[in-house]
Amino acid sequence: MPGSGKTSVGKILAESLNMDFCDVDEYIEKKSGKTIPEIFKDGEKHFRTLERAAIEELSQRTNTVIATGGGVVLFRQNIENLKRKGLVFFINRPIDDIVNDIDISNRPLLANDVNRIYQLFRERYELYKKYSDFEVKSQNEIMDTVKKIIKILEDRNYL
Numbered sequence: 001m002p003g004s005g006k007t008s009v010g011k012i013l014a015e016s017l018n019m020d021f022c023d024v025d026e027y028i029e030k031k032s033g034k035t036i037p038e039i040f041k042d043g044e045k046h047f048r049t050l051e052r053a054a055i056e057e058l059s060q061r062t063n064t065v066i067a068t069g070g071g072v073v074l075f076r077q078n079i080e081n082l083k084r085k086g087l088v089f090f091i092n093r094p095i096d097d098i099v100n101d102i103d104i105s106n107r108p109l110l111a112n113d114v115n116r117i118y119q120l121f122r123e124r125y126e127l128y129k130k131y132s133d134f135e136v137k138s139q140n141e142i143m144d145t146v147k148k149i150i151k152i153l154e155d156r157n158y159l
Helices: 006-016 024-032 036-040 044-058 070-074 076-085 095-101 116-131 142-155
Strands: 020-023 064-067 089-092 134-137
Touching (some): 006 020, 006 064, 006 142, 020 024, 024 036, 024 044, 044 064, 044 070, 070 076, 070 116, 089 116, 095 116, 134 142
Parallel strands (some): 020 064
């Protein structure tokens, strides 16, 4: 979900594990020379095409924590690519916490309508659960979420 903490958690997790970090949206912006809102002016379909290409490229990397956009689950190919060399974590943060914290001004899908996030949640929640390898319940403390992920990795001998 937008605002679940994927980028914040991902950066700290990568640093903690001595891995590289890549945020898919930042990667798309750098590669295209446009901001995400500028890309969305050409339509969500165009953005999703760029996102799929970015996921395909980034999923070839090893020792990299990748923070995806919330819509990555809309295309099964994205999940297949991500799982080819890695694990997919669903950071499950309470929707009301997201709504209270999120800055929607730079998020085109929310279109300055905070209620849209509830709609996205209803549309995507089951996909997040279906496609993730692990679900991590998250409140507001980023380090707690990072520690939970590390514990999962340790308990299953990934580290």
